[in-house]
Amino acid sequence: MAGIGFELRRALRNDRLLSIAKVYGYSALLSSGPWVISIVAIIIVGFIGVATSEKGSNTVQYQIVITYAIALASSLIVTGFLQLPFTRYIANMIFAHREDEVLPSYYGALLMTWIGGFAFVIPLVLFVFESQSVWFNIGVISTFMVLSGVWISNILAVSLKYYRGVLVAYALAYGLIILLSMLYGTTLEALIFIFFLGNALLLVILMTLITKSYESKIMISLSFFQNQNFYWSLGFAGLFYNLGAWVDKFIFWYHPLTGARVIGYLNASVVYDMPIFIAYLSILPGMAIFFFRLEADFAEKYDLFFDAVRSGGTLGAIRRYRNEMAQIIRFSIREVIIVQGVVNIILFLTAPTLFGMLNIPQLYLGLFYILTVGAQLQLGFMSVMAILYYLDRKRVAMWLTIAFFVLNASLTWISIYLGPAMFGYGYAVSLLIVFILSILVVRRELQELDYETFMLR
Numbered sequence: 279m280a281g282i283g284f285e286l287r288r289a290l291r292n293d294r295l296l297s298i299a300k301v302y303g304y305s306a307l308l309s310s311g312p313w314v315i316s317i318v319a320i321i322i323v324g325f326i327g328v329a330t331s332e333k334g335s336n337t338v339q340y341q342i343v344i345t346y347a348i349a350l351a352s353s354l355i356v357t358g359f360l361q362l363p364f365t366r367y368i369a370n371m372i373f374a375h376r377e378d379e380v381l382p383s384y385y386g387a388l389l390m391t392w393i394g395g396f397a398f399v400i401p402l403v404l405f406v407f408e409s410q411s412v413w414f415n416i417g418v419i420s421t422f423m424v425l426s427g428v429w430i431s432n433i434l435a436v437s438l439k440y441y442r443g444v445l446v447a448y449a450l451a452y453g454l455i456i457l458l459s460m461l462y463g464t465t466l467e468a469l470i471f472i473f474f475l476g477n478a479l480l481l482v483i484l485m486t487l488i489t490k491s492y493e494s495k496i497m498i499s500l501s502f503f504q505n506q507n508f509y510w511s512l513g514f515a516g517l518f519y520n521l522g523a524w525v526d527k528f529i530f531w532y533h534p535l536t537g538a539r540v541i542g543y544l545n546a547s548v549v550y551d552m553p554i555f556i557a558y559l560s561i562l563p564g565m566a567i568f569f570f571r572l573e574a575d576f577a578e579k580y581d582l583f584f585d586a587v588r589s590g591g592t593l594g595a596i597r598r599y600r601n602e603m604a605q606i607i608r609f610s611i612r613e614v615i616i617v618q619g620v621v622n623i624i625l626f627l628t629a630p631t632l633f634g635m636l637n638i639p640q641l642y643l644g645l646f647y648i649l650t651v652g653a654q655l656q657l658g659f660m661s662v663m664a665i666l667y668y669l670d671r672k673r674v675a676m677w678l679t680i681a682f683f684v685l686n687a688s689l690t691w692i693s694i695y696l697g698p699a700m701f702g703y704g705y706a707v708s709l710l711i712v713f714i715l716s717i718l719v720v721r722r723e724l725q726e727l728d729y730e731t732f733m734l735r
Contacts, residue, residue: 458475
């Protein structure tokens, strides 16, 4: 969108080990955003709670509430549906040199997100936590609202030239959450408000950096929501991808064989939750590699290809750039698979020790192994989807995400009835299917890119 790849390449020019580590560290944090960082903070606060007896009774409830807030803030129709269309609209404005429309559109997206989220979360919280205190409900509502704002802001934040400031903002916010939880997290309400305060600080910093980056004469614009500017297929693609990523968790949470009530009407799954969270953390190296390759290498060849198309370049040059794009895609996916495979082997070898440290029964090791493989397949699927978005293949991307949601929901449900030995296979097999399909689709799209660029536009 705005040159983050150029910034990463420039940081890598020194060709030193420290520079390489720095670039991939930036890529890991920028690509993971609030999702993985939130999981890390929740786990750390959980360890703090377990280590402190007077907080231990509140820790599990706190982790469940925050997990649901993250799931709903990222997957809810308001934010999940807006993220990709908003990204595309902002990219269009930057490409058209209409940067003055970026900031009011951002504030307009925030406003609509909060209006829709507010209408959704208040009745939900009052129903789910009917027996909780008023302060608890206020804390949960506030946390959900600020997380929704962070998700929308993160779209612009990862493309800013102030990307170091973005990373510092995440470090400050979640460092503050951990510190205050150690000092003042004696009650469930206190833990919820601490998480809210940390993310509110993060949101304020992100909004400041975004406001600093773009100028505008008006405050709010809702032109993004006009039908001619809104990409409905991207909206459904974002919605169903997020729903697909969470549906297996909700099924395990609420199925009577695997879930149990924790607080209010919120369920959790002792069997599934910790293994899947650890599996998600394991894909950070692969996410870092692909983010760098996509934004630094593939984006460069992509620009060269379409610059040649627009400026009347020779057919030989156009085909050369297309072939280079295909080579980068093959190299990137192969590199991700190799690196992530090595990480998985290390995890498999150390998993018994890790489970012992976390007090997780060794019985769940088989589930963890298959979930780790599934997380790697999800990384591959995310990577190919990003390429399809670059190539403007919105409809096929939408159908792939719908297939992911339907397959994950149905196969996960079936796996529970097949017995504990099959837990996790619904998630992994659904991702294996859609990953293979997405590879075939992107291969076909690249083969026909010349024809479709000139004949179907």
